[in-house]
Amino acid sequence: GQNIDQPTEMTATEGAIVQINCTYQTSGFNGLFWYQQHAGEAPTFLSYNVLDGLEEKGRFSSFLSRSKGYSYLLLKELQMKDSASYLCAPGTPGGGNKLTFGTGTQLKVEL
Amino acid sequence: NAGVTQTPKFRILKIGQSMTLQCAQDMNHNYMYWYRQDPGMGLKLIYYSVGAGITDKGEVPNGYNVSRSTTEDFPLRLELAAPSQTSVYFCASSPSGEQFFGPGTRLTVL
Numbered sequence: 001g002q003n004i005d006q007p008t009e010m011t012a013t014e015g016a017i018v019q020i021n022c023t024y025q026t027s028g029f030n031g032l033f034w035y036q037q038h039a040g041e042a043p044t045f046l047s048y049n050v051l052d053g054l055e056e057k058g059r060f061s062s063f064l065s066r067s068k069g070y071s072y073l074l075l076k077e078l079q080m081k082d083s084a085s086y087l088c089a090p091g092t093p094g095g096g097n098k099l100t101f102g103t104g105t106q107l108k109v110e111l
Numbered sequence: 112n113a114g115v116t117q118t119p120k121f122r123i124l125k126i127g128q129s130m131t132l133q134c135a136q137d138m139n140h141n142y143m144y145w146y147r148q149d150p151g152m153g154l155k156l157i158y159y160s161v162g163a164g165i166t167d168k169g170e171v172p173n174g175y176n177v178s179r180s181t182t183e184d185f186p187l188r189l190e191l192a193a194p195s196q197t198s199v200y201f202c203a204s205s206p207s208g209e210q211f212f213g214p215g216t217r218l219t220v221l
């Protein structure tokens with residue numbers, strides 16, 4: 001079966017750095033996706049890790065350790081618009097890349 | 112490119128009614144997916160398709176049906192609506208990795 005664990009809520013200050021952790025257990029593994037979802041909107045793609053290590057993309061970085069079933073999303077220079085839910089989603093083979101989503105981490109950025 | 116489009120945006124159904132949620136993509140993606148998202152919960156996969164004419168069940172397929180007659184379209188059918196199907200429904204498409212989501216359909220069954 002699939003199991004994904006992320007913190008439910010986090011609060012951080014504008015301009016700061018925040019790390020959102022995710023642990024997962026899946027039957028088969030095809031990489032780890034992170035999505036951002038603003039309230040009332042569709043998820044939008046942030047990052048994809050298929051190999052161990054850090055992937056950097058502007059203010060966002062994502063890390064993966066396949067042996068530990070662990071990933072994190074790092075957000076730097078936080079802005080108010082980063083207030084959103086962040087969804088960790090391991091992919092499993094079949095159907096292109098079937099995703100299993102956790103309940104997400106609700107990030108609130110304060111002044 | 113319009114990307115992934117969904118209609119309608121909102122719908123209220125009575126128990127026992129049926130309806131079809133429409134989804135279309137203009138990116139020539141082979142893979143398409145239907146998810147539902149209940150308040151405060153993660154997205155759950157209902158059905159998916161790897162290409163025209165091929166569909167398969169996801170995690171929560173009961174009460175739903177799909178078809179994929181063309182690459183572009185992937186409609187989701189609810190035959191006998193139940194209050195448990197009140198949710199936000201997202202359609203997504205993918206070339207193979209990243210999935211692109213439509214804006215969603217908010218469905219209420221009363």
